[in-house]
Amino acid sequence: MQTFFTPEQLSDPGTAEANAILRSCVHCGFCTATCPTYQVLGDELDSPRGRIYLMKEMLESGRDPDPATVKHIDRCLSCLACMTTCPSGVHYRHLVDHARAYIEARYKRPWSDRMLRKVLAWVLPHPTRFRLALLAAKIGRPFAGLVPDERLRAMIRLAPRAIPPVSRAEDAQTHKAHAPRQMRVGLLTGCAQRALNPGINEAAVRLLQRAGVEVVIPRGQGCCGALVHHMGRETEARSMAAANVAAFAAEHEREPLDAIIVTASGCGTTVKDWGHLLAGTPDAAKAEAMANLARDVTEVLARLDLPELPDQGLRIAYHSACSLQHGQRVKAEPLALLKRAGFTVLQPRDAHLCCGSAGTYNIMQPRIADELGRRKAATLEATRPDAIVAGNIGCLMQIGGKTEVPVLHTAELLDWAYGGPRPATLGPNVPDRRDGPSFAPYAA
Incomplete structure (x- = not known):
């Protein structure tokens, strides 16, 4: 051009x-x-x-x-x-x-747009504020139909009906390996995911510990910057990224990290781009170094040679999050891990298309997002799965609101397969694997 x-x-x-x-x-x-x-x-x-x-x-x-x-x-x-x-x-x-x-x-947006964007930027990157907002949405759910602004109605309807308890496992600490140590990694705990489903990081930590990985949660980390960056709020995004770079770099200097693990692929795409986001700043070199350490949780799990398990008797429809398949080009690892864990893995038609979540998109553009979510849920349901799995919290919330099929994170399902507790979304008919035979390979 x-x-x-x-x-x-x-x-x-x-x-x-x-x-x-x-x-x-x-x-x-x-x-x-x-x-x-x-x-x-x-x-x-x-x-x-x-x-x-x-x-x-x-x-x-x-x-x-x-x-x-x-x-x-x-x-x-x-x-x-x-x-x-x-x-x-x-x-x-x-x-x-x-x-x-x-x-x-x-560009000066209409007043309602400016206010909504400010509220989202003030609330979503901060787990405590987000949890309070979820509580308010839960209270307001019965009255959602009376709200004149469709974006506000979308915010209320997207909120989960049950707000999970705060997880202490995501506080700054070191989770020691339960087997001979193979790796030492940092974990980005994220922001929205901490409020919406802290069980994802808990499952990832348990699975990694049993596989011989020491998981460090550095003090001082927070939102990766993705949510505000997609709204064009570049100064805020850089500030958030710089804070995380400092937190992980300090831990890496104390004792080298083999990787920085991200369980929300939407965050992972931004973390892997920290070098570009902070280019030309005093943090540029450290940002590039930390970005080069960033890995989706499935990329690290794929390196650990998890044992092959017998058939679990479950059909799993895999939704490849856009931020994972297009943003990070991570495609083969999640599928291989699920198959190795004994699941029948199904891929829907038009797997390359977005579910409509996209950070704050399903709030800011609810009509388009709703149509994309409906289409994605339909193609996933067409595979006749027992459960739907994805690697991004936004996708889980978006698809979960369009289907009755259980929806959960890849790490939650793998943790269960290799001896962890049963994810609540799978229901009581699926057995709890704690202390089961598949836990044996990772006994402490």
Whole structure:
């Protein structure tokens, strides 16, 4: 794509990078075939190619964003399926991130939009505040139909009916290995997941301990920055990322970490990009080093040579979260682990398409998200599974609200298979494996 940025514009590193990305696009349109919003809306401007044209014109002209451009860019899920499809290697993610920061700085949204975004940025990255918000949503659920704003109704309906207790396992501490130590890893506990389902990290820790992994939860960590970064709030995202980099770097300097494990793939995509997010800052070198240590929990489990288990008698539909399959390109490991643990693994039609969660997307764009969630649940249910498994908390909440099939995290199911407690979502008819025969390989 031909561009016409001025030398003055190109002196800005973000604009210079955007220019390079734009120039790599050859207008082929392959991206439209895998774009979820284009599938739903059928509008070229709601495809990656259409949005690239809009972003080029907006950035090149140096003008303030207009409402139409903002609307179409806001509708982007950042699912990154276009990057998996693109034959030219267009780094759409960094382009749309730059465009969102540009919009945040130069576009005055309607008052209700500004307030909602401020509330989300103030609440979601902080587990205690989020838990209080979930309690308020639980109280307000019977009255959700009376709320005039569809986004507020979506917030209330997305909240779980039962709020899980606070987990002390996620406090700063070291969880010692229960077998000869093979690895020492740090665990990013996250933010929204701590409020919505702390059992995910608990399951990951138990499984890793039994496999001979020491799990360290560094003091001072918090939200990775993903939630606010996707809203264009770049300064806040960098501040959050820098705090985490400092926390993990300090632990790594005390005693080297073999990996930084992330159990929410939406966070993992951002953590692996900390080097880019903090480029040009005093934290750049440490950020790059910590980003290079980041691994999805399934990437580490795949290195541990877990024993092959007999058939569990359960059909598992695997939903590959966009942030895992497109953002991190982690595809084979979760499937191999589930099969090795004795499950019949099923993959739905259109597995590359997003479920509609995408951070705050199912709040900010509830109609599109609802349609995507309905479609995803239908394709998963069509495999006739006993349970649905995914590696991202947002996907679990989104899909769980569209189906009666039990929905749980990959780590929860693997922990149960290898001797852990039965996940509550599987129900009482599935046996509890604590002290069962599959626990034997990891006896302390």
